[in-house]
Amino acid sequence: MGMSLSVLLAQHNDVTVLDIDATRVDKINNRQSTVADTEIESFLAEKSLSLIATLDKQVAYDGASFIVVATPTNYDAETNRFDTSSVDAVVEDALKLNLDALVVIKSTIPVGHTKSLQEKFKTDRVIFSPEFLREGQALKDNLYPSRIIVGSQCKAGAEFAGLLTRGAEKLDIETLFIRSTEAEAVKLFANTYLAMRVSFFNELDSYSLAHNLDAKSIINGVCLDERIGSGYNNPSFGYGGYCLPKDTKQLLANYEQVPQTLIGAIVSSNVTRKDFIAAEIIKLKPKTVGFYRLVMKAGSDNFRSSAILGIISRVKSHGVEVIVFEPEYKGADLFGSKVVKSIDQFKLSSDLIVANRVVDCLVDVGAKVFSRDLFGDN
Numbered sequence: 001m002g003m004s005l006s007v008l009l010a011q012h013n014d015v016t017v018l019d020i021d022a023t024r025v026d027k028i029n030n031r032q033s034t035v036a037d038t039e040i041e042s043f044l045a046e047k048s049l050s051l052i053a054t055l056d057k058q059v060a061y062d063g064a065s066f067i068v069v070a071t072p073t074n075y076d077a078e079t080n081r082f083d084t085s086s087v088d089a090v091v092e093d094a095l096k097l098n099l100d101a102l103v104v105i106k107s108t109i110p111v112g113h114t115k116s117l118q119e120k121f122k123t124d125r126v127i128f129s130p131e132f133l134r135e136g137q138a139l140k141d142n143l144y145p146s147r148i149i150v151g152s153q154c155k156a157g158a159e160f161a162g163l164l165t166r167g168a169e170k171l172d173i174e175t176l177f178i179r180s181t182e183a184e185a186v187k188l189f190a191n192t193y194l195a196m197r198v199s200f201f202n203e204l205d206s207y208s209l210a211h212n213l214d215a216k217s218i219i220n221g222v223c224l225d226e227r228i229g230s231g232y233n234n235p236s237f238g239y240g241g242y243c244l245p246k247d248t249k250q251l252l253a254n255y256e257q258v259p260q261t262l263i264g265a266i267v268s269s270n271v272t273r274k275d276f277i278a279a280e281i282i283k284l285k286p287k288t289v290g291f292y293r294l295v296m297k298a299g300s301d302n303f304r305s306s307a308i309l310g311i312i313s314r315v316k317s318h319g320v321e322v323i324v325f326e327p328e329y330k331g332a333d334l335f336g337s338k339v340v341k342s343i344d345q346f347k348l349s350s351d352l353i354v355a356n357r358v359v360d361c362l363v364d365v366g367a368k369v370f371s372r373d374l375f376g377d378n
Contacts, residue, residue: 002071010051073086129150151179151183324337355370
């Protein structure tokens with residue numbers, strides 16, 4: 001998120017990226033992307049961008065009109081909420097080191113967190129503005145945003161929205177100015193809706209598998225209804241990645257004092273789907289199961305909270321030998337299972353190949369590939 005937004009804004013503004021990792025700072029200053037995103041890589045190589053990176057927060061904040069916070073917020077199961085410590089620390093530093101800038105939080109946070117920061121620091125210079133980005137296509141989604149939402153109605157908030165609009169290539173972008181608390185809720189509810197849709201088609205697919213039905217035909221028939229449409233309808237092993245697992249859990253935690261059943265069902269459905277898929281794999285009685293890629297989809301280098309990881313642990317618990325092919329993984333083993341670096345060796349050594357998404361290099365071994373990829377897309 002931070003990389004794509006920095007590149008977007010650096011087209012027309014002086015942008016300084018603050019990072020705690022010297023390697024990432026060097027990569028940015030050498031015009032290399034810190035994430036897998038072809039659009040970002042292209043912009044860094046071909047566009048005239050006013051973009052530098054530093055480890056020095058004083059250098060980063062000095063003279064800035066806007067300070068954008070894009071640090072990660074992982075879900076902490078012990079506290080039952082996001083760990084916002086990195087966001088809070090950056091906000092505190094930004095307010096201390098720059099007395100004028102508007103601090104815009106882009107990190108996903110609990111509903112009401114911005115308001116609590118405003119009260120804690122006795123300021124209205126902290127606002128929330130959600131991002132709606134796909135892994136591997138973050139800059140594209142910033143260039144052609146579905147909407148721009150700013151959790152403020154102040155002049156500086158409108159100016160920030162203007163910067164996003166100027167950097168985009170899409171015209172007539174719907175822009176919404178609301179309170180930060182409502183903007184936080186928009187982010188969590190939007191991602192939970194997407195998770196719900198993924199879960200729905202996964203459960204449709206589970207039903208089809210259990211009753212020997214053609215899931216693709218059913219999905220096509222369902223999605224021809226224009227009220228439903230065909231987005232997010234390709235079955236998978238479960239939703240995963242940076243956002244959906246943690247955002248659904250955080251929204252559920254925000255419902256602590258509010259009656260609900262649907263949000264909790266979405267979270268539990270993802271666990272049930274992984275249980276079901278693992279059971280289907282075990283039914284085939286393979287001796288060695290090869291897992292092709294840990295990443296959730298093409299164009300991504302992220303396998304954090306990947307559904308594949310849950311399937312691997314479940315299959316291993318049945319005593320089945322597991323090997324993994326994942327070029328992005330640097331270790332020699334994963335959960336005690338061998339990580340194979342050669343795709344040819346991987347295919348030869350696997351009795352059954354499990355792939356969340358089927359790609360061309362698996363066509364020659366299609367007879368031993370287990371996947372629920374019905375449409376050949378992400």
